[in-house]
Amino acid sequence: MAKKSKDAKKGTVPDVIYAEVSVKGHTDTPLFDSATRITSETVNDFNPGFENLYSAAHLLRTEGFKILQVSQVSGSVNIAGPPKLYEDVFKTKIIAKELPVIKEKREKTTATFLDSPDTSILGLIDTSRSPLKELADGLAILTPVYYLTDGSAGGSPSPNPPPKSYWHLDVPAGVSSGINAAQAHRSGFTGKGIKVVMTDTGHFLHPYFTNRGYRVNPTVLGPATENPLHDEVGHGTGESANIFAVAPDVEFTMVKQHFVNSVGAFNAAVELHPHVISCSWTTRAEDGPLSAAERLLEAAVANATRQGIIVVFAAGNGHRGFAGQHPDVISAGGVYMKQDGSLQATGYASGWASTLYPGRNAPDVCGLVGLPPKAAYIMLPLEPGDELDTEGAVGSFPDGDETADNDGWAAFSGTSAAAPQIAAICALMKQASPNLTPNQARDILKKTAHDVTEGEGGNGNEAGPGPDLATGSGLADAYQATSAALQSK
Amino acid sequence: MENGDYTLSAEVVLRSRTGRSLSDENVAITSNNIEEFSPSDDTIKEATSRLQDMGFSVAATGVTLTIVGKLSLFEEVFSTKITLGKASANHNIIIRCEKDPIIPSSLRDIIEKIIFIPPPIYLR
Numbered sequence: 001m002a003k004k005s006k007d008a009k010k011g012t013v014p015d016v017i018y019a020e021v022s023v024k025g026h027t028d029t030p031l032f033d034s035a036t037r038i039t040s041e042t043v044n045d046f047n048p049g050f051e052n053l054y055s056a057a058h059l060l061r062t063e064g065f066k067i068l069q070v071s072q073v074s075g076s077v078n079i080a081g082p083p084k085l086y087e088d089v090f091k092t093k094i095i096a097k098e099l100p101v102i103k104e105k106r107e108k109t110t111a112t113f114l115d116s117p118d119t120s121i122l123g124l125i126d127t128s129r130s131p132l133k134e135l136a137d138g139l140a141i142l143t144p145v146y147y148l149t150d151g152s153a154g155g156s157p158s159p160n161p162p163p164k165s166y167w168h169l170d171v172p173a174g175v176s177s178g179i180n181a182a183q184a185h186r187s188g189f190t191g192k193g194i195k196v197v198m199t200d201t202g203h204f205l206h207p208y209f210t211n212r213g214y215r216v217n218p219t220v221l222g223p224a225t226e227n228p229l230h231d232e233v234g235h236g237t238g239e240s241a242n243i244f245a246v247a248p249d250v251e252f253t254m255v256k257q258h259f260v261n262s263v264g265a266f267n268a269a270v271e272l273h274p275h276v277i278s279c280s281w282t283t284r285a286e287d288g289p290l291s292a293a294e295r296l297l298e299a300a301v302a303n304a305t306r307q308g309i310i311v312v313f314a315a316g317n318g319h320r321g322f323a324g325q326h327p328d329v330i331s332a333g334g335v336y337m338k339q340d341g342s343l344q345a346t347g348y349a350s351g352w353a354s355t356l357y358p359g360r361n362a363p364d365v366c367g368l369v370g371l372p373p374k375a376a377y378i379m380l381p382l383e384p385g386d387e388l389d390t391e392g393a394v395g396s397f398p399d400g401d402e403t404a405d406n407d408g409w410a411a412f413s414g415t416s417a418a419a420p421q422i423a424a425i426c427a428l429m430k431q432a433s434p435n436l437t438p439n440q441a442r443d444i445l446k447k448t449a450h451d452v453t454e455g456e457g458g459n460g461n462e463a464g465p466g467p468d469l470a471t472g473s474g475l476a477d478a479y480q481a482t483s484a485a486l487q488s489k
Numbered sequence: 490m491e492n493g494d495y496t497l498s499a500e501v502v503l504r505s506r507t508g509r510s511l512s513d514e515n516v517a518i519t520s521n522n523i524e525e526f527s528p529s530d531d532t533i534k535e536a537t538s539r540l541q542d543m544g545f546s547v548a549a550t551g552v553t554l555t556i557v558g559k560l561s562l563f564e565e566v567f568s569t570k571i572t573l574g575k576a577s578a579n580h581n582i583i584i585r586c587e588k589d590p591i592i593p594s595s596l597r598d599i600i601e602k603i604i605f606i607p608p609p610i611y612l613r
Contacts, residue, residue: 224496260498262609263606271548280612280613295512296604299523299526302519412613
């Protein structure tokens with residue numbers, strides 16, 4: 001057994017520790033103490049049954065840990081929690097050590113490794129004095145990993161968007177400026193103290209977010225989803241950048257719903273008690289009647305709003321879907337800002353009079369959205385090589401975004417971008433006026449929006465003076481809305 | 490992986506405290522009337538307990554319960570046959586029941602029905 005390094009310097013223990021709990025297999029061979037090497041031939045001996053795996057997850061949740069992933073493939077449970085929780089449950093001490101490592105570009109430096117002094121393996125916590133002693137072999141604190149690239153593509157993407165010659169918006173500056181958020185920031189309204197949750201395909205912690213110090217909580221796994229550190233599609237990661245462009249100091253959490261149970265994920269978002277929930281997706285409702293699943297979403301949205309949570313839904317990209325027409329939501333449509341700053345309705349975004357809810361028009365207000373055919377308009381960060389990164393790389397603008405297929409950047413928008421922009425304005429308003437109700441937030445957004453009088457929406461309705469079916473009340477204005485919220489206190 | 494080992498999630502509609510049904514009535518559900526469709530705390534607790542005893546993971550976070558379990562467990566408890574399909578290459582798992590799930594008699598006093606949620610459409 002390797003001896004632990006004695007010449008390590010002391011480091012700082014983080015507020016949240018991530019660890020992998022190895023659940024006991026169907027043999028008596030412990031994973032960590034065995035002299036047997038783990039190979040493709042022996043790995044099955046370490047594989048726990050379904051019951052053990054979920055019993056361990058249940059017990060860990062009861063003890064207060066956040067369950068990030070239950071993996072039958074690795075026979076382990078991925079957890080997160082504060083250091084004191086680990087110390088209390090496993091009757092140990094967590095210490096931090098600075099050890100030498102080689103990072104990207106062959107940089108020789110040190111990194112912080114966490115350890116329990118009670119065991120001889122670095123990062124291993126003994127479970128024999130805990131309630132998990134019958135179920136778990138041990139618990140490995142996750143260590144830093146480094147991508148073996150030159151940092152230019154793949155693995156570790158650039159924190160800054162690639163320059164492109166066609167007209168588009170960057171984050172944060174382009175979106176912030178276009179929706180007049182920078183002026184709100186200068187007045188002290190940045191979303192500080194406000195919690196925003198998004199339910200989407202997942203979230204990848206791109207350097208775009210970490211380098212700017214944005215507050216991104218660990219992803220919460222929605223029902224039956226996996227891989228909290230990854231966003232296989234890229235949609236959630238990219239669209240979330242719209243939130244920080246408008247409200248850079250919010251506390252953000254992604255609930256990963258992927259393509260599984262969007263109602264369960266939405267309810268999980270409500271359970272986090274946020275101030276604002278942003279949804280960049282829809283269903284196939286059209287003129288109804290609502291399906292059974294849509295009926296449950298209708299109830300979930302109503303339940304959230306009743307609790308005072310502001311719910312923003314994308315209106316649709318030519319869809320007449322749900323829940324962008326629910327009477328309780330703020331329905332986000334799309335307006336295109338040209339290079340000269342002038343505004344027009346975009347044929348990419350929905351706008352229609354609901355037949356499900358007579359008198360209800362969608363959208364209420366708009367965010368910034370591109371033009372057909374692809375709305376390649378906002379350069380957004382995502383996980384290198386994921387679906388949107390790969391898709392966007394095919395073809396020249398406007399059919400493609402002219403980025404590489406693994407650079408971690410792609411140009412897209414849709415009302416998926418508008419919803420988080422509007423949600424972020426709501427966060428600014430909520431900071432300015434903490435008791436603001438969902439209805440008040442919608443009224444203020446509508447009253448302070450810029451009327452859009454040109455262009456045609458995605459459902460064939462023309463923009464004109466005053467509220468219309470193409471853009472609702474027009475393009476939202478973050479500064480004006482925040483100022484009005486402040487005055488309404 | 491065998492289909493039976495696939496992990497699924499569904500929403501469980503509980504009987505409301507007023508007798509009004511989320512799934513049957515043709516009235517818009519909003520923040521003004523959602524309370525009338527909500528189950529009592531006792532119903533939520535009892536349903537959670539019974540479903541957990543059957544082997545499901547249960548989250549009681551909304552008006553409905555969210556349950557997670559293996560496909561084979563769903564088939565066994567709700568007397569149905571489930572097939573999985575893909576709407577496209579990008580992970581859209583479609584769940585099809587060959588016959589409507591049947592709520593077992595041991596749950597019928599507190600549970601109206603279970604519903605599998607189709608994949609959402611992302612609006613980029």
